[in-house]
Amino acid sequence: MLVEIIAMVLGEEATPVHRPLPDVLLANSRLIIHDESDDSYLGVEVRAEATLATVLAESLLGVTEPAPEDVLDVIAELGNIAAGNVKSLLCTNGRLSLPAPVLAEQSPTDPAGTVRAVAVLFGRIVELVVIPVSGVDAATRWPGFASV
Numbered sequence: 001m002l003v004e005i006i007a008m009v010l011g012e013e014a015t016p017v018h019r020p021l022p023d024v025l026l027a028n029s030r031l032i033i034h035d036e037s038d039d040s041y042l043g044v045e046v047r048a049e050a051t052l053a054t055v056l057a058e059s060l061l062g063v064t065e066p067a068p069e070d071v072l073d074v075i076a077e078l079g080n081i082a083a084g085n086v087k088s089l090l091c092t093n094g095r096l097s098l099p100a101p102v103l104a105e106q107s108p109t110d111p112a113g114t115v116r117a118v119a120v121l122f123g124r125i126v127e128l129v130v131i132p133v134s135g136v137d138a139a140t141r142w143p144g145f146a147s148v
Contacts, residue, residue, distance in 0.1 A: 001085055001086075001128065002016075002127075003119055005078070005082055005085060010059075012122070014119040014126070015119060017125070019125070020118075021118075023106060024051070025049070025050040025104070026047055026105075026107060027053035027071055027072065027101065027102075028046070028047045028048075028101065028102050028104050029075045029076045029078060029080070029099045029100065029102075030043060030079065030099070030101075031045075031096055032044075032097040033094045034095050034136070035091045035093065037093055041133045041134070041136055042086075042090065042132065043129075043130070043132075044079070044082060044083035044086050044087075044129070045131065046078045046079040046082050046126065046127070046129075047129060048078075048126040048127070050103055052121060052125070053074055055122055057070045057073070057074040061073075071103070072102070072103065073101070076100075076101040077099075079099045079101065080096075080099050084096060086128075097142050098141040098142065100140070110131055111131065111132060113131075113132040114130065114131050116130075117129075
């Protein structure tokens with residue numbers, strides 16, 4: 001699915017690989033799927049080397065030096081597309097949170113049961129990660145609900 005999303009959205013070819021993200025600055029977008037029928041939650045993240053997210057922002061936004069906010073916007077949109085695809089496959093009646101993009105110094109430690117797809121795009125690593133979560137924190141935002 002990750003390779004298909006990259007081809008569809010970016011018009012670029014990615015190659016599936018089996019290796020972890022390097023220990024570099026990462027761009028990460030996290031969304032939560034809430035299945036209201038059984039009150040379960042599933043996290044979906046797109047993680048990419050920040051240099052890759054910067055190249056994508058340059059290409060998609062047509063700027064030569066994207067601001068950090070532009071890089072976060074691009075990774076958030078990729079996360080939104082990926083999570084929407086995961087939701088349509090696993091939980092058609094669920095609701096999808098808004099993306100929470102961040103620039104992070106290291107990849108988070110994932111719990112047992114995490115499923116990961118990894119690909120190389122422009123020589124850099126990008127991951128689609130599906131994470132079992134027990135609930136959501138107060139920072140999770142949902143469409144149609146006012147922020148506090």
